[in-house]
Amino acid sequence: MKNRLFYIIHYIRQHINRLVEPVNRNKISSLYDLVMFIAIVIGIYPLMFRTQTVLHWYFDLVSGLCFIIDYLLRWSVADLNSKRNKWIALAFYPITPMAIIDLLSILPIFNILSPVYKVVRVSRLLKMLRIIRIVRYFESLIIIVEVIRRQGKFLLTVLFLAVFYIFITALIMFNAEQDINPETGQYLFENFFSAFYWAACTLTTVGYGDLCPVSDTGRIICIISSLVGIAIIALPSGIITGGYMDEMKRRREMKSKKQKKTRPNLGPRPYDEHESLRRKI
Numbered sequence: 228m229k230n231r232l233f234y235i236i237h238y239i240r241q242h243i244n245r246l247v248e249p250v251n252r253n254k255i256s257s258l259y260d261l262v263m264f265i266a267i268v269i270g271i272y273p274l275m276f277r278t279q280t281v282l283h284w285y286f287d288l289v290s291g292l293c294f295i296i297d298y299l300l301r302w303s304v305a306d307l308n309s310k311r312n313k314w315i316a317l318a319f320y321p322i323t324p325m326a327i328i329d330l331l332s333i334l335p336i337f338n339i340l341s342p343v344y345k346v347v348r349v350s351r352l353l354k355m356l357r358i359i360r361i362v363r364y365f366e367s368l369i370i371i372v373e374v375i376r377r378q379g380k381f382l383l384t385v386l387f388l389a390v391f392y393i394f395i396t397a398l399i400m401f402n403a404e405q406d407i408n409p410e411t412g413q414y415l416f417e418n419f420f421s422a423f424y425w426a427a428c429t430l431t432t433v434g435y436g437d438l439c440p441v442s443d444t445g446r447i448i449c450i451i452s453s454l455v456g457i458a459i460i461a462l463p464s465g466i467i468t469g470g471y472m473d474e475m476k477r478r479r480e481m482k483s484k485k486q487k488k489t490r491p492n493l494g495p496r497p498y499d500e501h502e503s504l505r506r507k508i
Contacts, residue, residue, distance in 0.1 A: 244304040247297065260364045266293035267360050270332075291336030294360075298329045328359050370478075374470035385462045389430060392459060396452050397426035404445040415441055430456035 246259050270290030273283035305320035306313040320326050362368045375382065401422035404415045415438060416422040425438045429452045440446045 240304050240307065243300050244307045247300050247304065248308055263293060263297060264361065264364050266290040267358070270294070271358060287335065291333060294329065294333045295336070298326070298333060301326070301329070325363075332360065370471065370474050371467070374467055374474050377474070378466050378470040381466050382463055385459070385466070388462075389459050392455065393423065393426045393430050396430070396448065397422040400426065400440070400445060400448055403448060404440055404442055415439075415445070426452065429453055431460060432456050 245253075246256055266289065269286040273279060273286055276283065302317070302320050306316035309316035311319070321330065362372055397419065401416050401419055404422075416425070421438065428435055428438075429449060432453055440449050
């Protein structure tokens with residue numbers, strides 16, 4: 228009786244895992260993904276309005292309940308998708324990045340059920356985290372996230388290079404641009420943060436135009452900074468594109484290996500006298 232109960236529980240957990248983390252998509256898992264996608268959309272919809280209506284309240288309630296059910300289902304089968312020990316995997320699941328995002332996106336529902344929970348003051352901000360949940364339901368987004376994770380060291384190097392260049396450019400401009408702006412009668416950069424803001428806008432080639440160099444020296448530095456900015460900003464695109472192609476190639480190879488393993492062994496081909504004669508000719 229005890230073994231039978233364990234078998235039933237294991238059987239149910241396997242089906243839940245195929246539902247929330249399907250290896251191969253089927254109609255039921257696709258329907259589940261569609262329901263969760265709709266829950267995310269209706270959960271974000273109230274954020275487009277300043278005032279909340281009764282319809283928005285029901286949207287928040289339904290989406291919140293869907294998120295709670297999804298969170299509990301994923302937690303119940305966390306060990307099936309982990310290389311860790313069963314109980315360790317279940318214990319550590321709530322502190323995994325996606326589980327934290329799921330939990331934070333659930334918190335606003337407590338404000339709906341009872342306004343005494345003051346967590347609601349940031350509920351609108353927490354609801355925005357629901358957008359990140361969409362990543363789970365699009366394979367292309369999953370691949371991009373995986374590429375960013377694999378290429379993290381290179382991307383962090385580029386980020387450090389960009390921040391370092393912004394800092395150096397801001398420092399040079401803050402000391403080079405000493406002329407008084409004739410339009411305002413004040414210095415172009417009132418403090419170093421203003422120079423840092425200008426350097427960041429110039430590096431990314433955004434150029435809002437609210438801060439423009441007055442002196443010739445400043446304009447020359449601005450030209451150089453813009454040209455270098457184009458090269459630095461292009462680096463992450465190349466890294467992500469290359470990583471994306473490598474990831475796609477790796478997934479194709481894994482898929483072909485799985486197909487070879489699942490392909491039935493039909494044994495050796497029967498002897499064909501005509502085929503043998505053709506080879507000799």
